Amino acid sequence: MFIETETTPNPATLKFLPGRQVMPAGTREFTSHEEAAASPLAQALFDLGDVTGVFFGQDFISVTAAPGAEWPSLKPQVVSILLDHFVSEAPLFAGGDASDIAVPAEADQDFGDDPADADVVAQIRELIETRVRPAVANDGGDIVYRGFREGVVFLTMQGACSGCPSSTATLKHGIESLLKHYVPEVTEVRAA
CATH class of the missing domain: 3.30.300.130 (Fe-S cluster assembly (FSCA))
Incomplete structure (x- = not known):
């Protein structure tokens, strides 16, 4: 599996494209460690310590780095977590699928x-x-x-x-x- 990355207009945020569907419908944003508890993937990304935001789109995940965090050292860690998640086919959300958990x-x-x-x-x-x-x-x-x-x-x-x-x-x-x-x-x- 290969995960592409793209820069965004926001220098603190990178867009990660796993080459497969992330959300079947809608989007979901996590702006705190507490919110991320709803998703094992978002939780793992926040657990890195240098992440302040995670956003799930239909076919991408955007990750926002904390002030002072350096993408050259953070990016490989994020890619590793994403690879582990998608290769293991773990659920995106705790206790349900995205259609149950996604916030309209x-x-x-x-x-x-x-x-x-x-x-x-x-x-x-x-x-x-x-x-x-x-x-x-x-x-x-x-x-x-x-x-x-x-x-x-x-x-x-x-x-x-x-x-x-x-x-x-x-x-x-x-x-x-x-x-x-x-x-x-x-x-x-x-x-x-």
Whole structure:
């Protein structure tokens, strides 16, 4: 088995591609050792001590290194853990499969949409699903729709995109411009 690695726009995060499915649907982010207890793989990565974030995508895992950690020494350790996990075909989550454990993207924090905005919200969600999320996944992350109120779209960046130095530019210049172009009711995009 060979695990490819890719850099991401976030210098603290590397994207690892095991060449097989990681999550059957959805994504899952772990930002603490406590959260990682739900997944033996995430737990093993956090146990390295120099990991501050793990993100499972459909066919990749993004790992964020702690400040001061050096990727040249951390990367072989991460690859070793990933190889052990996938070769042994261990479960991704403790006590169940990914479909039982994966947190739906919209379940965390929802700003609540006004039913009168249903058509606008449907357009926004469609653009995010078809144009934005695939591009963000290429960079080792995900973007989650949180709500639309008074012209403002609220989004959350996850994985490599969370804490990325270019995330503000991505939100403001990329996503905001796209949404404003196709959905005139959108006046602004904010991180949630």
